Each structure stands twice: as C-alpha cells, then as structure tokens.
Amino acid sequence: MDMQKFRDNAWNGLWKQNPGLVQLLGLCPILAISTSMVNAVSLGLATILVMAVANLAVASLRNFIPYEIRIPVFILIIAALVTMVDLAFNAYFHSLYLVLGIFIPLIVTNCIVLARVEAYAAKNDPLSSTLDGVMMGIGLVWVLAVLGGLRELLGSGTLFAGIDMIIPSLSAVQVFGDDYPGFLIAILPPGAFFVFGLMIAAFNWLNQRSAARQRAQPQAVAQDKPGEEQPAVA
Template sequence: MDMQKFRENAWNGLWKQNTGLAQLLGLCPILAISTSMVNAVSLGLATVLVMAMVNLAVASLRNFIPYEIRIPIFVLIIAALVTMVDLAFNAWLHGLYLVLGIFIPLITTNCIVLARVEAYAAKNDALSSTVDGLMMGLGLVWVLALLGGIRELAGSGTLFSGIDMIVPGLSAIQLFGDDYPGFLIAILPPGAFFALGVLIAAFNWINQRAAARHRAHPQPAAEAPAAG
C-alpha cells in the first residue's frame, strides 16, 4: 500500500466520506448514545475495532466467498467479531458495558460496517481494507466525540462524565459550577437532532468555502516536458 493510497483512505474516512456527516449512516447509535462524550467515544472505538477486524477478515477471504451468498457471510463474520468485542467489554469494562447496553451488539446491524465491507473490503487487499475500516471508524469517533461533548456540556455543564468507568480515580470536569441548572433538551432525543444538524451544516459550509477558494485560486497545471 503506497502513501498516496493511505492518504486517500485517511482523507475519505476522516472527512470527505465521513459516515456521520457526509453519508449519514448509523444515525441510531450516533443519536442515542451521544448523551456524554465518554459513552459516545467508547461506542465509537468499539465500532473502529469491529470495522478494522471485519475489513481485514473479509479482504483476506474475499476470493473464497461465493458472490451469490456474500451478504449472509459478511453478516456472519461481523456478528462473530462483534460478539468478541461485546464479551471483551463485559469482561474488562463492565460498568461501561452496562451503560452502552444493547448498542454494542447492534454494531452487527450498523449499516456503516456492512457498507464498507461491500463497497471496499470485498474488492481490495487486506492492508488497504484494514486502513479503510480504521479511518472510516475514526471519522465516526470524532463526530461522536464532538456531538457527545456538545450535548454533555450544554446539558449538564460537565465533560468526561463516567470516565471513572474506564480509568478508576478520574472524575468528570465541572465547567460551569455546581449550581449550573443544565439545559435539559440537550441530553434528550431532540437535542441530538439539533446538535447533529448544526454539525452537518458546519461540515457543508466548510466544504463549500473550500470549493469556492479552489475555484477562485485553481492550482496551476503541471507543465508538459519539452520535446527533445
């Protein structure tokens, strides 16, 4: 895998084809679990792990999978690896496992995972497919982190609430003081839609500004070599 392809995969996953802001995939966990930054990032990292492993497995086995039954086999592979991640959370991060609940097993049906397997891993080599899954997952993580941070900060005035479930001894950061009344709608379902809408609007605005700058200042074409 050359550096150019790595950069392309990274740019597509982190920004251009961002699953949360550009493709609008996996909205159920994005909206449901992003009530705090810790919860959102934890589910995002679980999804990253699953996507990287699934893409690696499918890309390695793609030549042995009959085309006609590829989707059931993909789902079976995803379900097996999600079960491994679910059991790992239950064993080593039990408090967080209880908070995330059904959303870890539901990674199996997350259209982000199956979409990347079908669109990329089933057609490319193992290394580039693993990088693609990793970058697509990390693109989801930063969206979840930002969304969870905004909702937690507005809703309760804290950041990193629940961090003690991952690192015992650490506690949340109280930014607005103990007397902050909280903005209840921020941590309710309507707040998730409002916050995600703002992020999508900002994402589109940044892309439009970048496209306008590119049109105003186009890159000069490389000069053709002089004829000998």
C-alpha cells in the same frame, strides 16, 4: 499500498466520505448513545475494532466467498467479532457495558460496518481494507466525540462524565460549575437531532468555503500574470 492511496483512504474516512456527516450511516447509535462524550467515544472505539478486523477478514477471504452468499457470510463474520467485543466489555468494563447496553450488539446491524465491508473490503487487498476500516472508524469517533461533548456540555455543564467507569482515578470536569442548571433538551432525543443538524450545517459550510477558495486561486493567479505584449502596428 502507495502513499497516495494511503492519503486518499485517510482523507475519505476522516472527512470527504465521513460515515456520520456525509454518508449519514448508523444514525441510531450516533444519536442515541451520544448523551455524553465518554459513552459516544467508547462505542466508537468498539466500532473501529470491529470495522478494522472485519475488513481484514473479508479482504483476505473475498476470493473464497461465493458472490451469491456474500452478505450472510459478511454478517456472520461481523457478528462473531461483535460477540467478542461485547464479552470483552462485559468482562473488563462492566459498568460501561451496562450503560451502552444493547448498542454494542447492534454493531452487527450497523450500516457503517456492512457498507464498508461490501463497498471496499470485498474488492481490495487486506492492507488497504484494514486502513479503510480504521479511518472510517476514526471519522465516526470524532463525530461522536464532538456530538457527545456538545450535548453533555450544554445539558449538564460537564465533560468526560463516566470516565471513572474506564479509569477509576479520574472524574468528570465541571466546566460551568456546580450551580449550572443544565439545558435538559440537549441530552434528550430532540437535542441530538438539533446538535447533529448544526454539525452537518457547519461541515457543509466548511466544504463550500474550501471549494470557493480553490475556485478563486486560479483566477487570482491569472490576474497576477502580466498581460502579453501586443505586436506594434506599422
């Protein structure tokens, strides 16, 4: 895989084709589990692992999977990986596993995972497919981190609540102090839609601003060039 393809895959996953803000896939777990940054990022990391290994497996086996049964086979591969992740969370992060609940098994039906397996891994080599899964997963994680962080900050005035479920020696950061009354709607379902909508609006504004700058650059260069001398008329 050449460097240009690597850059394209990375840029597509992180920004241009971001699964959360552009493709709007997996909205159920994005909105439901993003009540805190720790919960959101934990689910995102689990999704990265599933996406990367699923893409690798499908890209490696794509020539042996009949076209007519590809979707059931893809789902079977994803389900096996999700089961392993679910058991690992239950064994090593039991408290977090209880908080995330049904959303870890629901990675099986997450449109982000199946969409990348079908759209990319089934048509490309294992290395670039694995990279695509990782980058798409990272793109989802940063969206979840920002969404979960904003909702937690507005709703309870803290950051990293629940980090002790992963690292017992750490605790949440009280950003606004212990007397912060909290903005309850931020951590309720309507707050998820409000904050996520604002994130999409900001994302689109940044893209439009970048596009306007790119259109303005050629015009500025053309204006800076000296005009051609007109031939003298006898």
